[in-house]
Amino acid sequence: VVVSISANDFSDELRTTISDVARRAGVSPATVSRYLKGAPVKAEDRVREAIAALDFRPSVVARSLQSGTTKTIGLVIPDVTNPFFAAVVKGAESVARQAGYTTSLFNTDESIARESELVEDLAERVDGLILAPVSEVDPVPERARSRGVPIVFLDRDVPGSAFDAVLVDNEGGGRLAAQHLLEHGHERVGIISGPLDSTPGRGRFEGFREALGEAGYELLAECVQEADFRREGGYQAMLRLMGLAVSPTAVFVANNMMTIGALQAVRELGIDVPDALSIVGFDDLDLADLLAPPLTVVDRPMEQQGVLAMRLLLGRLDDSLSGDPRRIVLDVRLLPRGSCARPSSTLLLSS
Amino acid sequence: VVVSISANDFSDELRTTISDVARRAGVSPATVSRYLKGAPVKAEDRVREAIAALDFRPSVVARSLQSGTTKTIGLVIPDVTNPFFAAVVKGAESVARQAGYTTSLFNTDESIARESELVEDLAERVDGLILAPVSEVDPVPERARSRGVPIVFLDRDVPGSAFDAVLVDNEGGGRLAAQHLLEHGHERVGIISGPLDSTPGRGRFEGFREALGEAGYELLAECVQEADFRREGGYQAMLRLMGLAVSPTAVFVANNMMTIGALQAVRELGIDVPDALSIVGFDDLDLADLLAPPLTVVDRPMEQQGVLAMRLLLGRLDDSLSGDPRRIVLDVRLLPRGSCARPSSTLLLSS
DNA sequence: GTGAAAGCGCTAACAT
DNA sequence: ATGTTAGCGCTTTCAC
Numbered sequence: 121v122v123v124s125i126s127a128n129d130f131s132d133e134l135r136t137t138i139s140d141v142a143r144r145a146g147v148s149p150a151t152v153s154r155y156l157k158g159a160p161v162k163a164e165d166r167v168r169e170a171i172a173a174l175d176f177r178p179s180v181v182a183r184s185l186q187s188g189t190t191k192t193i194g195l196v197i198p199d200v201t202n203p204f205f206a207a208v209v210k211g212a213e214s215v216a217r218q219a220g221y222t223t224s225l226f227n228t229d230e231s232i233a234r235e236s237e238l239v240e241d242l243a244e245r246v247d248g249l250i251l252a253p254v255s256e257v258d259p260v261p262e263r264a265r266s267r268g269v270p271i272v273f274l275d276r277d278v279p280g281s282a283f284d285a286v287l288v289d290n291e292g293g294g295r296l297a298a299q300h301l302l303e304h305g306h307e308r309v310g311i312i313s314g315p316l317d318s319t320p321g322r323g324r325f326e327g328f329r330e331a332l333g334e335a336g337y338e339l340l341a342e343c344v345q346e347a348d349f350r351r352e353g354g355y356q357a358m359l360r361l362m363g364l365a366v367s368p369t370a371v372f373v374a375n376n377m378m379t380i381g382a383l384q385a386v387r388e389l390g391i392d393v394p395d396a397l398s399i400v401g402f403d404d405l406d407l408a409d410l411l412a413p414p415l416t417v418v419d420r421p422m423e424q425q426g427v428l429a430m431r432l433l434l435g436r437l438d439d440s441l442s443g444d445p446r447r448i449v450l451d452v453r454l455l456p457r458g459s460c461a462r463p464s465s466t467l468l469l470s471s
Numbered sequence: 472v473v474v475s476i477s478a479n480d481f482s483d484e485l486r487t488t489i490s491d492v493a494r495r496a497g498v499s500p501a502t503v504s505r506y507l508k509g510a511p512v513k514a515e516d517r518v519r520e521a522i523a524a525l526d527f528r529p530s531v532v533a534r535s536l537q538s539g540t541t542k543t544i545g546l547v548i549p550d551v552t553n554p555f556f557a558a559v560v561k562g563a564e565s566v567a568r569q570a571g572y573t574t575s576l577f578n579t580d581e582s583i584a585r586e587s588e589l590v591e592d593l594a595e596r597v598d599g600l601i602l603a604p605v606s607e608v609d610p611v612p613e614r615a616r617s618r619g620v621p622i623v624f625l626d627r628d629v630p631g632s633a634f635d636a637v638l639v640d641n642e643g644g645g646r647l648a649a650q651h652l653l654e655h656g657h658e659r660v661g662i663i664s665g666p667l668d669s670t671p672g673r674g675r676f677e678g679f680r681e682a683l684g685e686a687g688y689e690l691l692a693e694c695v696q697e698a699d700f701r702r703e704g705g706y707q708a709m710l711r712l713m714g715l716a717v718s719p720t721a722v723f724v725a726n727n728m729m730t731i732g733a734l735q736a737v738r739e740l741g742i743d744v745p746d747a748l749s750i751v752g753f754d755d756l757d758l759a760d761l762l763a764p765p766l767t768v769v770d771r772p773m774e775q776q777g778v779l780a781m782r783l784l785l786g787r788l789d790d791s792l793s794g795d796p797r798r799i800v801l802d803v804r805l806l807p808r809g810s811c812a813r814p815s816s817t818l819l820l821s822s
Numbered sequence: 823g824t825g826a827a828a829g830c831g832c833t834a835a836c837a838t
Numbered sequence: 839a840t841g842t843t844a845g846c847g848c849t850t851t852c853a854c
Binding site for chain 2 (some may be wrong): 175181184206209210268284380383387
Binding site for chain 3 (some may be wrong): 488505507534537538
């Protein structure tokens, strides 16, 4: 019988410690520690040699326990699958790396419960948090504050709480969408909004409705479908909208994931865009201009949002930033492509 | 002058420890520790009360130092922006959560240097790693092994190293693509491959070439464009392919990001798909069937890859899995949509 | 400049 | 069932 030795059996590994290094170099652990810190040390060469020979790496865990610091930033986002957040991460990461921080990502799946757990135990594992809170009535950030973790809000806010935040002009985005639709002559329009208790959900909705109102049009209740920022939600919402006795001739979909779902629904229904239905989305998509027709969207500087959030956070950590919470609000712009046209029914009814 | 008190000043927070709880409950720290562990404790009520009153949470850092365990799994992936990895993460996360593990994500940006740094300092912060190594000649995993971290390879392998791995049938995928193109009558085909020193890069390329060879066709050197699995790489590669004196009538793009770039190039060049050029991609895209034309791709079970990788890893950790490395290879399948047709030049030249 | 000793917050022996 | 002690690996006074 051949005894198979597991290639994955690490059970009796023992860690090389600072004392091992000290012993080999013929100095005390304290001296090695000093060397590590960059302080002047006589036996520098021997210490360096010992470290190399033993392949020693200081334990970050022990360091954390001692210093209370981890040199890592946590990014807590609601959906890793959403390209917007992927872009944000890219931006944030590059800034962090330059400052010598590691960034580590966590997914809440739009669940307050998961967010809560996560933030709670991240509190000691990170030096700071960039967080896109699930809801505007989210109690998590305040609890995190009481645990001593600096937080910067990303894209979503919790009004009344004094945290730094990097947001975008959601109202402006909603207005842009509405105006664009209005310009094309639409009168009966719909919206697939995000959760109205989230910053971008509410903001985009309100901007949209206001612009409509100012132009003398009302946004009918049945034409407002509140969904959850996810693909499936957008899909269902579009189905409901198109199932209306009198369905809208144009719809604004308030985020990228829902737009994908909504487009799927429209295609399954065999509805022609833009002739039978105009669509404007929020957030550009990689493939937006390769779609049939190319998708008109409200766009914003995604990576930049990550960059700014990380700068804010790092500023708090090194005290170069202090005082009252900073709020940064970035501009959005409309990218007109091919998914909007004049409403066909209007053509029939008017003049 | 009003002195503004910073809302973000946490400088003199002091942590509530197990001793504080013990003192308040009138027991020893050890007893509190036992209570935390779930062991029977007489003064259970008083301890519970004290914990609640003091809002105490045990320090995971101190626990880690003591136990060498972190109850977290690291996922190290080359590109957060790639929807394939996003899907994998979803799958892996759900399994981990059920087992009481937190999963935390790290991005290497296809850089061996970053991967190396990352794995090196993750070694002590995680109980195990799911890793998509940048290259097949990547020395990082072996170093990680020597640091005692169990690893499962995801999607990419390092041949000769004895690690668990969850892969897909890349060769099969390449063959499927080639056969599909062949069936449509293409004779001069091209490939935009990933790095040939990566598992999926090499595998898809070889499967593609072999299937072509078996059918009696040769894959010309100039029709092989090796890129980097990224959008921009795919874009440039397609530009080169279309700039050839005699350009291919069909091309296989070996991953999703490069496909997006390639499509962009094709559209800018004003080349008609599928009439002037047939395309098959690798990895399905959310919007694949909403493109004009809908994109034909080789698809695979993405979330499932994450699920299996996490199961393997967790199995190693709790010793329910032992012995030789496991290699799981998942099947792929072709999703024919609208981006392939008969070559127009062939129509002219043949019969 | 360098060593000895204490301690970060916790858990695991070892007693009792 | 519970307290005492020691120690995880490191940094940091405090002497010298």
